[in-house]
Amino acid sequence: MTKEYKNYINGKWVASSSGEIFENTNPANCNEVLGRFQKSNKKDVDKAVAAAHKAKKMWRDTPAPKRGEIMYKVAELLVKNKEALAQDMTKEMGKVIAETRGDVQEAIDLTYFAAGEGRRLVGETVPSELKNKFAMSVRMPLGVVACITPWNFPIAIPSWKLIPALICGNTAVIKPAEDTPLTVVNFMNIFEKAGLPSGVVNMVTGYGPDAGAPLVEHEKVDMVSFTGSTQTGAGIASTCAQRMKQYSLEMGGKNAIIIMDDANLDLALEGVMFGGFGTTGQRCTACSRVVIHKKVAKKFTDMLVERAKKLKLGNGLDEKVDMGPLINDKAREKVHRYVEIGKKEGAKLLTGGNYANGKALKNGWFYQPTVFAGVETKMRIAQEEIFGPVVSVLACNGFEEAVDIVNDSTYGLSSAIYTQDVNRAFKAIEMLETGLTYVNASTIGAEIQLPFGGTKGTGNGHREVGIAALETFSEWKSVFIDYSGKMQKAQIDHD
Numbered sequence: 001m002t003k004e005y006k007n008y009i010n011g012k013w014v015a016s017s018s019g020e021i022f023e024n025t026n027p028a029n030c031n032e033v034l035g036r037f038q039k040s041n042k043k044d045v046d047k048a049v050a051a052a053h054k055a056k057k058m059w060r061d062t063p064a065p066k067r068g069e070i071m072y073k074v075a076e077l078l079v080k081n082k083e084a085l086a087q088d089m090t091k092e093m094g095k096v097i098a099e100t101r102g103d104v105q106e107a108i109d110l111t112y113f114a115a116g117e118g119r120r121l122v123g124e125t126v127p128s129e130l131k132n133k134f135a136m137s138v139r140m141p142l143g144v145v146a147c148i149t150p151w152n153f154p155i156a157i158p159s160w161k162l163i164p165a166l167i168c169g170n171t172a173v174i175k176p177a178e179d180t181p182l183t184v185v186n187f188m189n190i191f192e193k194a195g196l197p198s199g200v201v202n203m204v205t206g207y208g209p210d211a212g213a214p215l216v217e218h219e220k221v222d223m224v225s226f227t228g229s230t231q232t233g234a235g236i237a238s239t240c241a242q243r244m245k246q247y248s249l250e251m252g253g254k255n256a257i258i259i260m261d262d263a264n265l266d267l268a269l270e271g272v273m274f275g276g277f278g279t280t281g282q283r284c285t286a287c288s289r290v291v292i293h294k295k296v297a298k299k300f301t302d303m304l305v306e307r308a309k310k311l312k313l314g315n316g317l318d319e320k321v322d323m324g325p326l327i328n329d330k331a332r333e334k335v336h337r338y339v340e341i342g343k344k345e346g347a348k349l350l351t352g353g354n355y356a357n358g359k360a361l362k363n364g365w366f367y368q369p370t371v372f373a374g375v376e377t378k379m380r381i382a383q384e385e386i387f388g389p390v391v392s393v394l395a396c397n398g399f400e401e402a403v404d405i406v407n408d409s410t411y412g413l414s415s416a417i418y419t420q421d422v423n424r425a426f427k428a429i430e431m432l433e434t435g436l437t438y439v440n441a442s443t444i445g446a447e448i449q450l451p452f453g454g455t456k457g458t459g460n461g462h463r464e465v466g467i468a469a470l471e472t473f474s475e476w477k478s479v480f481i482d483y484s485g486k487m488q489k490a491q492i493d494h495d
């Protein structure tokens, strides 16, 4: 019998109130059921939020350095369990083992980095306009934070949200994506082993919107942090706006790499391969557009097609495999729909464009690495997020046009430029309307020491990770202390 995993509420592992379960499967072998998980509903969410609400005062009163020390233990346990976490993650998510190890490493980096903030959480002191008066700002927790996390970074993204939220003194309820609940169950085990007090972190697994929607709506949830689709994010934004809750959204991308005629094409090829086909194209930072100077377009496209054809598809646990499957059947259908759209729009399909049905692949959600050339910026395949291994090549006449093409997008997450001209590189950094820009490197692989997030339709202006995460998961209180012993009136007693 496949193992059943419970919800984690108030430090206990509990079954859902309905008694219903759902299963997760291995996308490289869809017949393999990995676990049975609680199909939670509003009742379970109520219990989890009540636990987080109850733990709020105790956790807020715990000195921040002490909160940080528990996070150091979390980091140590992540290090100790890195390989086991990565193995489980590849099984339930499909990406290759080198990448799932990287996913755990990202959570480790983030946890060590953010744990240190427990000893800082700095505010400001500024001189008052008046005599004998002191002015400073301190950070306050927001309260109960709801984290709704995606399947493509099953532990890194939960860590981005939970660790800074807890360091800032918030308590949390997390609802992992239905395709990757096991990794978050494993993460909860780590929090438990690290000695995090009961109720500070709670987890409800759920299927469809049954748990996520009541969590967002819950009156005792003070803030929602969401990474996922634009459609779901827009729904969360309107629910939160009506209830005056804070929310942080990280959604799609249509990230581009510019390749100038002076670029090192071999290096650029590595960047496009990694950005376009790494994680089977399922990163919000994935490179789905290559904007290339027409002088080198043909040469580069030939190189790209040759390499794409050589990618070895298969089960990500095999160290020799380059690219795993897509997450599920719906994702694969969506990718294929976009390929059909691209063909109808007049783009030239150079390689791929279909389900990968080789012998070892027919039981999984595999899709061929796909390259389109002759793509124009108005085409849907150049505008909409496909979230699969599809790279569109757009030719341009020069730098200014390349930048215009990249910026002609409703998204603004990541961008990159390959050039040897340092002046052009700096100009690109200034002009590209994205939250991340890389020079002579791919669009993927952001490190956690710096803010992560995008402009335009990618998000709502918040940033996660880096010091910026503290802004997202806390709010400011300004404090004025008047030690004059008099009634001093600000602004009025000015002269």
Ligand code: UN1
Residues within 6 Å of the ligand: 106, 152, 153, 227, 282, 283, 284, 285, 286, 443, 444, 445, 446, 447
């Ligand atoms: C995502 O795809 O949602 O920069 C996050 C990167 C990773 C994070 C991606 N560090 O590609």
